Amino acid sequence: MLILGLDSSAVAGSCALCDIDPENSKNNKIIAGSFINTRQTHSQTLLPMVENMLRCAEIDMKSLDCIAVTSGPGSFTGIRIGVAAVKGLAFALNIPCTGVSTLHALAFNLLGIDCIACAVMDARCSQYYNALFRIRGNIIERITEDRAISNEDLAKELSQYNDNRIILVGDGAELAGKSLNGVQDDEGKPILNGVQTELAPLSLRLQRAESVCLAAPEYKKVSAKELLPVYLRLPQAERERLKREIDNENRSK
Structure with a gap:
Protein backbone atom coordinates (compact mmCIF):
# COMPACT_ATOMS: atom_id res chain seq x y z
CA MET A 1 0.00 0.00 0.00
CA LEU A 2 1.59 3.24 -1.18
CA ILE A 3 1.04 5.92 1.49
CA LEU A 4 1.88 9.60 1.33
CA GLY A 5 2.44 10.98 4.84
CA LEU A 6 2.40 14.64 5.87
CA ASP A 7 3.20 16.44 9.10
CA SER A 8 2.74 20.15 9.76
CA SER A 9 1.89 19.97 13.46
CA ALA A 10 4.72 22.27 14.66
CA VAL A 11 7.45 24.52 13.23
CA ALA A 12 9.09 21.66 11.31
CA GLY A 13 7.24 20.19 8.36
CA SER A 14 7.78 16.97 6.45
CA CYS A 15 6.38 14.60 3.89
CA ALA A 16 7.23 10.98 3.14
CA LEU A 17 6.36 8.22 0.74
CA CYS A 18 6.23 4.69 2.13
CA ASP A 19 5.21 1.26 0.89
CA ILE A 20 3.31 -0.19 3.85
CA ASP A 21 2.25 -3.81 4.37
CA PRO A 22 -0.63 -3.73 6.91
CA GLU A 23 -0.25 -7.48 7.49
CA ASN A 24 3.50 -7.61 8.08
CA SER A 25 5.45 -4.54 9.18
CA LYS A 26 8.73 -6.27 8.30
CA ASN A 27 7.87 -5.61 4.66
CA ASN A 28 7.46 -1.85 5.16
CA LYS A 29 9.70 0.34 3.02
CA ILE A 30 10.50 4.05 3.19
CA ILE A 31 10.81 5.24 -0.40
CA ALA A 32 11.36 8.99 -0.08
CA GLY A 33 11.12 11.85 2.38
CA SER A 34 11.53 15.59 2.73
CA PHE A 35 11.96 17.68 5.90
CA ILE A 36 12.19 21.40 6.60
CA ASN A 37 12.66 23.20 9.92
CA THR A 38 12.48 26.93 9.25
CA ARG A 39 10.11 29.78 10.02
CA GLN A 40 8.51 29.55 6.59
CA THR A 41 4.79 28.83 6.83
CA HIS A 42 3.49 25.38 5.96
CA SER A 43 1.11 26.96 3.47
CA GLN A 44 4.24 27.99 1.52
CA THR A 45 6.25 24.78 1.80
CA LEU A 46 4.08 21.69 2.31
CA LEU A 47 2.60 21.04 -1.15
CA PRO A 48 5.76 22.10 -3.03
CA MET A 49 7.71 19.62 -0.86
CA VAL A 50 5.27 16.86 -1.79
CA GLU A 51 5.45 17.66 -5.51
CA ASN A 52 9.26 17.78 -5.49
CA MET A 53 9.58 14.55 -3.49
CA LEU A 54 7.25 12.61 -5.80
CA ARG A 55 9.03 13.99 -8.86
CA CYS A 56 12.44 12.92 -7.51
CA ALA A 57 11.06 9.47 -6.63
CA GLU A 58 9.46 9.24 -10.10
CA ILE A 59 6.11 8.37 -8.54
CA ASP A 60 2.87 9.59 -10.10
CA MET A 61 0.45 10.96 -7.51
CA LYS A 62 -2.26 8.81 -9.10
CA SER A 63 -0.36 5.74 -7.85
CA LEU A 64 -1.09 6.61 -4.21
CA ASP A 65 -3.40 4.32 -2.24
CA CYS A 66 -3.88 6.54 0.82
CA ILE A 67 -2.74 9.83 2.36
CA ALA A 68 -1.99 10.09 6.09
CA VAL A 69 -1.58 13.28 8.12
CA THR A 70 -1.00 14.27 11.72
CA SER A 71 -4.48 15.52 12.62
CA GLY A 72 -3.52 16.72 16.10
CA PRO A 73 -2.59 17.71 18.66
CA GLY A 74 -0.24 20.50 17.68
CA SER A 75 -0.20 24.03 16.33
CA PHE A 76 -3.78 24.94 15.46
CA THR A 77 -2.70 26.69 12.27
CA GLY A 78 -0.30 23.91 11.28
CA ILE A 79 -2.88 21.18 11.85
CA ARG A 80 -5.49 23.07 9.83
CA ILE A 81 -3.06 23.52 6.92
CA GLY A 82 -2.05 19.85 6.91
CA VAL A 83 -5.59 18.52 7.16
CA ALA A 84 -6.86 20.92 4.49
CA ALA A 85 -4.04 19.91 2.13
CA VAL A 86 -4.79 16.21 2.57
CA LYS A 87 -8.53 16.72 2.16
CA GLY A 88 -7.89 18.50 -1.13
CA LEU A 89 -5.48 15.87 -2.44
CA ALA A 90 -7.63 12.92 -1.35
CA PHE A 91 -10.73 14.45 -2.93
CA ALA A 92 -8.95 15.20 -6.20
CA LEU A 93 -7.43 11.70 -6.38
CA ASN A 94 -10.58 9.99 -5.07
CA ILE A 95 -8.61 7.98 -2.50
CA PRO A 96 -9.04 7.51 1.27
CA CYS A 97 -7.10 9.42 3.90
CA THR A 98 -6.21 8.88 7.54
CA GLY A 99 -5.76 11.18 10.51
CA VAL A 100 -2.96 10.05 12.84
CA SER A 101 -2.28 11.24 16.40
CA THR A 102 0.84 13.41 16.35
CA LEU A 103 1.92 11.94 19.70
CA HIS A 104 1.41 8.35 18.55
CA ALA A 105 3.45 9.05 15.42
CA LEU A 106 6.25 10.41 17.62
CA ALA A 107 6.38 7.08 19.46
CA PHE A 108 7.08 5.40 16.10
CA ASN A 109 10.28 7.47 15.90
CA LEU A 206 11.10 15.91 15.97
CA GLN A 207 7.89 14.95 14.20
CA ARG A 208 8.58 12.95 11.01
CA ALA A 209 6.24 12.06 8.17
CA GLU A 210 7.85 8.61 7.86
CA SER A 211 6.46 7.77 11.30
CA VAL A 212 3.04 9.05 10.24
CA CYS A 213 3.08 6.48 7.43
CA LEU A 214 4.16 3.69 9.79
CA ALA A 215 1.37 4.51 12.26
CA ALA A 216 -1.32 4.91 9.59
CA PRO A 217 -2.45 1.23 9.40
CA GLU A 218 -3.64 1.48 13.02
CA TYR A 219 -6.16 4.17 12.07
CA LYS A 220 -9.41 4.03 10.16
CA LYS A 221 -9.40 5.18 6.56
CA VAL A 222 -11.95 7.91 5.89
CA SER A 223 -13.10 10.01 2.97
CA ALA A 224 -11.79 13.52 2.37
CA LYS A 225 -15.08 14.89 3.71
CA GLU A 226 -14.78 12.89 6.95
CA LEU A 227 -11.19 13.87 7.81
CA LEU A 228 -11.18 16.35 10.70
CA PRO A 229 -8.53 18.01 12.89
CA VAL A 230 -8.31 16.93 16.53
CA TYR A 231 -7.80 19.72 19.07
CA LEU A 232 -7.18 18.98 22.75
CA ARG A 233 -8.21 22.50 23.68
CA LEU A 234 -9.79 25.49 22.00
CA PRO A 235 -7.67 27.72 19.74
CA GLN A 236 -6.46 30.92 21.41
CA ALA A 237 -8.86 33.12 19.44
CA GLU A 238 -11.80 31.01 20.60
CA ARG A 239 -10.59 31.04 24.22
CA GLU A 240 -10.29 34.83 24.10
CA ARG A 241 -13.79 35.12 22.61
CA LEU A 242 -15.28 32.97 25.38
CA LYS A 243 -13.39 34.97 28.02
CA ARG A 244 -14.83 38.22 26.62
CA GLU A 245 -18.34 36.75 26.70
CA ILE A 246 -17.92 35.65 30.32
CA ASP A 247 -16.50 39.06 31.30
CA ASN A 248 -19.42 40.82 29.58
CA GLU A 249 -21.92 38.57 31.36
CA ASN A 250 -20.29 39.26 34.73
CA ARG A 251 -20.34 43.03 34.13
CA SER A 252 -24.02 42.95 33.19
CA LYS A 253 -25.02 41.26 36.44
Missing part, protein backbone atom coordinates in the same frame (compact mmCIF):
# COMPACT_ATOMS: atom_id res chain seq x y z
CA LEU A 110 11.61 5.21 18.69
CA LEU A 111 10.46 1.90 17.22
CA GLY A 112 12.93 -0.83 18.17
CA ILE A 113 14.14 0.93 21.35
CA ASP A 114 12.79 -0.68 24.55
CA CYS A 115 11.60 2.25 26.66
CA ILE A 116 8.77 4.39 27.94
CA ALA A 117 8.28 6.92 25.15
CA CYS A 118 7.17 10.26 26.57
CA ALA A 119 5.87 12.20 23.57
CA VAL A 120 5.83 15.91 24.40
CA MET A 121 4.90 19.01 22.44
CA ASP A 122 4.91 22.53 23.82
CA ALA A 123 1.25 23.48 24.29
CA ARG A 124 2.10 26.90 25.80
CA CYS A 125 0.25 28.11 28.91
CA SER A 126 2.65 26.01 31.08
CA GLN A 127 1.35 22.78 29.55
CA TYR A 128 2.46 20.02 27.20
CA TYR A 129 0.54 17.95 24.73
CA ASN A 130 1.56 14.53 25.92
CA ALA A 131 1.01 10.79 25.79
CA LEU A 132 3.03 7.88 27.17
CA PHE A 133 3.79 4.67 25.28
CA ARG A 134 5.61 1.46 26.21
CA ILE A 135 7.85 0.21 23.41
CA ARG A 136 9.14 -3.36 23.29
CA GLY A 137 10.97 -4.12 20.07
CA ASN A 138 8.52 -3.35 17.28
CA ILE A 139 5.46 -3.31 19.56
CA ILE A 140 4.07 0.02 20.76
CA GLU A 141 1.55 -0.06 23.61
CA ARG A 142 -0.35 3.11 24.47
CA ILE A 143 -0.29 3.86 28.22
CA THR A 144 -2.24 7.13 28.28
CA GLU A 145 -4.59 8.99 26.02
CA ASP A 146 -3.48 12.18 24.30
CA ARG A 147 -3.89 15.04 26.77
CA ALA A 148 -2.81 18.54 27.73
CA ILE A 149 -0.90 18.19 31.01
CA SER A 150 1.00 20.47 33.36
CA ASN A 151 4.70 20.14 34.11
CA GLU A 152 3.93 19.10 37.69
CA ASP A 153 1.38 16.42 36.76
CA LEU A 154 3.67 14.95 34.11
CA ALA A 155 6.55 14.76 36.61
CA LYS A 156 4.31 12.94 39.10
CA GLU A 157 3.25 10.45 36.46
CA LEU A 158 6.79 9.77 35.22
CA SER A 159 7.93 9.14 38.81
CA GLN A 160 5.99 5.85 38.63
CA TYR A 161 8.39 4.54 35.97
CA ASN A 162 11.66 4.82 37.90
CA ASP A 163 12.72 1.32 36.81
CA ASN A 164 12.26 2.09 33.12
CA ARG A 165 14.24 3.88 30.47
CA ILE A 166 12.26 7.06 29.75
CA ILE A 167 12.90 8.84 26.47
CA LEU A 168 11.49 12.30 25.75
CA VAL A 169 10.53 12.72 22.10
CA GLY A 170 8.88 15.60 20.26
CA ASP A 171 9.46 19.30 19.72
CA GLY A 172 8.83 19.85 23.45
CA ALA A 173 11.40 17.27 24.58
CA GLU A 174 14.24 19.69 25.28
CA LEU A 175 11.97 22.06 27.23
CA ALA A 176 10.52 19.16 29.22
CA GLY A 177 13.96 17.76 29.93
CA LYS A 178 14.99 21.04 31.55
CA SER A 179 11.71 21.73 33.36
CA LEU A 180 10.75 18.33 34.76
CA ASN A 181 13.86 17.93 36.90
CA GLY A 182 13.04 21.19 38.68
CA VAL A 183 9.58 20.11 39.83
CA GLN A 184 9.43 19.64 43.61
CA ASP A 185 6.92 18.04 45.96
CA ASP A 186 5.34 19.71 49.00
CA GLU A 187 8.50 19.03 51.03
CA GLY A 188 10.75 20.70 48.46
CA LYS A 189 12.19 17.42 47.17
CA PRO A 190 12.55 16.76 43.42
CA ILE A 191 9.62 14.64 42.28
CA LEU A 192 11.83 12.88 39.74
CA ASN A 193 14.55 12.14 42.29
CA GLY A 194 16.20 8.93 41.08
CA VAL A 195 14.18 8.84 37.85
CA GLN A 196 16.34 9.14 34.74
CA THR A 197 14.94 10.75 31.60
CA GLU A 198 16.84 11.24 28.37
CA LEU A 199 16.30 13.15 25.16
CA ALA A 200 15.72 11.21 21.97
CA PRO A 201 18.65 11.61 19.55
CA LEU A 202 18.25 14.77 17.49
CA SER A 203 17.71 12.72 14.32
CA LEU A 204 14.69 11.06 15.96
CA ARG A 205 13.40 13.86 18.18
